[in-house]
Amino acid sequence: MNTKKPLILVTNDDGITSKGVAALQKTMRQFGEVVVIAPDSAQSGMGHAITIGEPLRLNKDDFFEGIDAYSCSGTPVDCIKLGIYEVLHRKPDLIVSGINHGANTATNVLYSGTMSAAVEGAMEGIPSLGFSLCSFDKDANFENAMTVVEKVTAQVLKNGMPEGVCLNVNIPECEEVLGVKVCRQAHAFWEDSFDKRLDPFKQPYYWLTGDFVEQNQADDTDLYWIDKNYATIVPTQFDMTAYKAMKEIENWKI
Amino acid sequence: MNTKKPLILVTNDDGITSKGVAALQKTMRQFGEVVVIAPDSAQSGMGHAITIGEPLRLNKDDFFEGIDAYSCSGTPVDCIKLGIYEVLHRKPDLIVSGINHGANTATNVLYSGTMSAAVEGAMEGIPSLGFSLCSFDKDANFENAMTVVEKVTAQVLKNGMPEGVCLNVNIPECEEVLGVKVCRQAHAFWEDSFDKRLDPFKQPYYWLTGDFVEQNQADDTDLYWIDKNYATIVPTQFDMTAYKAMKEIENWKI
Numbered sequence: 001m002n003t004k005k006p007l008i009l010v011t012n013d014d015g016i017t018s019k020g021v022a023a024l025q026k027t028m029r030q031f032g033e034v035v036v037i038a039p040d041s042a043q044s045g046m047g048h049a050i051t052i053g054e055p056l057r058l059n060k061d062d063f064f065e066g067i068d069a070y071s072c073s074g075t076p077v078d079c080i081k082l083g084i085y086e087v088l089h090r091k092p093d094l095i096v097s098g099i100n101h102g103a104n105t106a107t108n109v110l111y112s113g114t115m116s117a118a119v120e121g122a123m124e125g126i127p128s129l130g131f132s133l134c135s136f137d138k139d140a141n142f143e144n145a146m147t148v149v150e151k152v153t154a155q156v157l158k159n160g161m162p163e164g165v166c167l168n169v170n171i172p173e174c175e176e177v178l179g180v181k182v183c184r185q186a187h188a189f190w191e192d193s194f195d196k197r198l199d200p201f202k203q204p205y206y207w208l209t210g211d212f213v214e215q216n217q218a219d220d221t222d223l224y225w226i227d228k229n230y231a232t233i234v235p236t237q238f239d240m241t242a243y244k245a246m247k248e249i250e251n252w253k254i
Numbered sequence: 255m256n257t258k259k260p261l262i263l264v265t266n267d268d269g270i271t272s273k274g275v276a277a278l279q280k281t282m283r284q285f286g287e288v289v290v291i292a293p294d295s296a297q298s299g300m301g302h303a304i305t306i307g308e309p310l311r312l313n314k315d316d317f318f319e320g321i322d323a324y325s326c327s328g329t330p331v332d333c334i335k336l337g338i339y340e341v342l343h344r345k346p347d348l349i350v351s352g353i354n355h356g357a358n359t360a361t362n363v364l365y366s367g368t369m370s371a372a373v374e375g376a377m378e379g380i381p382s383l384g385f386s387l388c389s390f391d392k393d394a395n396f397e398n399a400m401t402v403v404e405k406v407t408a409q410v411l412k413n414g415m416p417e418g419v420c421l422n423v424n425i426p427e428c429e430e431v432l433g434v435k436v437c438r439q440a441h442a443f444w445e446d447s448f449d450k451r452l453d454p455f456k457q458p459y460y461w462l463t464g465d466f467v468e469q470n471q472a473d474d475t476d477l478y479w480i481d482k483n484y485a486t487i488v489p490t491q492f493d494m495t496a497y498k499a500m501k502e503i504e505n506w507k508i
Contacts, residue, residue: 047302047331048364055451055459077301077365078462086448086460107377109494110302110370111331119494123361123443155506162499164441180508184495187418189377194340197309205309206340208332235496235503240363240373241438242491245416249489252409254434 006032006093006157009121011079013043013100013113016063016071020099023142024131025064027149028096031157035092036064037083039113040071044102046113048120049075058082076117084124094157095121098131099145105134105170105222106186106214109236118166119238127161129153130236134226135173145171148180148231168234172226180231186221188214260286260347260411263375265333267297267354267367270317270325274353277396278385279318281403282350285411289346290318291337293367294325298356300367302374303329312336330371338378348411349375352385353399359388359424359476360440360468363490372420373492381415383407384490388480389427399425402434402485422488426480434485440475442468 008028012021016038028034040059051074063069070087072079076097084091097117104112114130121128129152133145148171156167168185171177192210199205214223222232262282266275270292282288294313305328317323324341326333330351338345351371358366368384375382383406387399402425410421422439425431446464453459468477476486 042307045304045306047300047304047370049301049303049329050299050365050462052299052462053296055461056448057457057459075303081446081462082448082460085446086450107492110373110377110492111304116301116364119364123364151508155508159506162496162502165496165499167503182500182504184497184500185493187493190335192335192339194310194336196340203311205311206336207309208304208306208335233503233508235499236494237496237499238361238364238494239439239441240490240492240494242416242419242489243438245419245489245491246436246438248416249421249487250436252413254405254409254487 008032008034008094008096009083009092010034010036011038011076011097011117013039013046013076015039015042018101019142020101023146024096024099024149025067027146031153034067035088036067036069037072037079037087039076039079040073043075043113045111046075047111048077048116050077051075056082076113077120080117080120091124091126095126095128099142100132101140102132102136103134103170104130104132104168105226106188109168109185115168119236122164122166123238127156128166129156129169131169133171133173140173144177148177164239165235165237168236169231170222170226171231172229174229177231178229180233181225182233183220183222183225185234186214186223187216188212188223262286262288262348262350263337263346264288264290265292265330265351265371267293267300267330269293269296272355273396274355277400278350278353278403279321281400285407288321289342290321290323291326291333291341293330293333294327297329297367299365300329301365302331302370305329305332310336330367331374334371334374345378345380349380349382353396353403354386355394356386356390357388357424358384358386358422359480360442363422363439369422373490376418376420377492381410382420383410383423385423387425387427394427398431402431418493419489419491422490423485424476424480425485426483428483431485432483434487435479436487437474437476437479439488440468440477441470442466442477
């Protein structure tokens with residue numbers, strides 16, 4: 001029997017000083033040896049961005065008592081790459097990302113730095129989990145989320161992960177989480193708008209704003225179950241091939 | 255019969271001054287009314303990043319004779335959002351992104367700003383195409399690529415696009431492109447390494463480098479056909495749900 005403790009790499013996209021990553025590293029300590037590598041500033045909305053036009057900085061400091069922790073000048077995906085290839089010099093047994101401050105349901109998975117770190121982990125063949133608390137309240141309570149994180153992590157360490165897959169776990173902020181549902185990514189989208197302003201020199205600049213709209217509501221999606229106070233798990237893959245569309249496009253005979 | 259010319263939004267990730275976007279807007283003019291909105295600097299590797307922590311700038315200038323063109327301080331996905339919601343104030347009939355300087359085959363689709371712009375277009379329900387020339391040579395010849403771009407664009411305008419799908423089109427740089435293959439995204443990955451250096455103040459910094467490695471070579475992928483001098487079309491979707499993994503994870507009974 002292998003009694004060696006699993007090596008767990010923790011990251012996020014809200015930055016190393018956020019409440020969510022503090023909660024996540026704390027929850028992970030019962031499961032193994034924990035190393036944190038997280039961005040030195042907020043990296044929300046960075047998607048799967050990597051830093052190639054400039055170099056990266058890595059700063060080891062006493063961010064959390066008793067474990068190795070580093071801040072990084074790059075994106076969440078940079079943190080995973082630096083973690084594996086420069087800090088740990090081996091693949092960890094588990095990658096966890098979050099707990100994100102705000103939902104990563106539906107198509108937000110594409111914009112999410114939190115989830116992109118988990119997707120990068122899946123590409124490396126490492127069981128990887130992204131966790132998000134569906135609240136933007138700065139005083140949001142991470143306690144319920146930590147219970148879900150604990151349950152899901154225990155199952156992943158026990159069962160392993162299907163190949164090419166990571167998990168997108170969203171947790172509602174409510175009095176009582178009613179359960180955990182495995183479901184699909186909702187097809188909801190941002191109806192964007194831009195807040196156009198003039199700077200002190202009378203030049204325009206634009207703030208991205210918008211409303212998140214679900215056009216075809218369905219009862220088998222993450223949005224549906226979060227709204228009913230269930231935590232959701234969407235198995236998420238990095239193969240973006242639309243296999244079902246291949247035949248139709250082949251018929252074009254280009 | 256609708257004889258109105260299609261409205262075509264052109265973007266890229268190499269920036270508004272790159273050769274690839276010049277070639278692309280030129281090729282598009284025969285198909286409709288062309289508007290270009292592209293980043294004001296190189297945005298390679300930005301993935302699906304959006305700019306939310308700071309405002310965006312948009313600068314209209316005479317980048318290309320006879321058409322409206324704008325540079326934007328943000329990412330390729332920002333360009334699409336600004337294009338639809340601030341510049342055009344309606345959905346264009348077609349979005350084209352590229353021609354990228356370098357391949358976006360295999361899992362590079364996730365890191366690619368060029369392809370993320372096309373994926374964003376698919377999320378908006380707009381037929382969207384990302385084009386990449388598989389050469390990083392700064393004197394790369396875009397002529398062959400333009401012929402493929404022309405053929406694929408004509409078919410998309412004629413046939414429309416399956417729902418939730420965009421096309422990832424890669425074109426080899428060679429004497430003669432032998433044909434066009436519809437295929438899947440190869441499962442190849444970056445084996446990263448970091449070039450660690452010391453700055454003049456003796457502090458370390460890290461450059462991301464790496465080798466692109468295909469572990470399980472197959473004869474039905476974009477990498478396979480590019481290597482044989484065929485252009486490749488991978489239908490690409492924004493639904494990242496790993497449907498095949500759902501049952502296994504449900505059995506965990508969390």
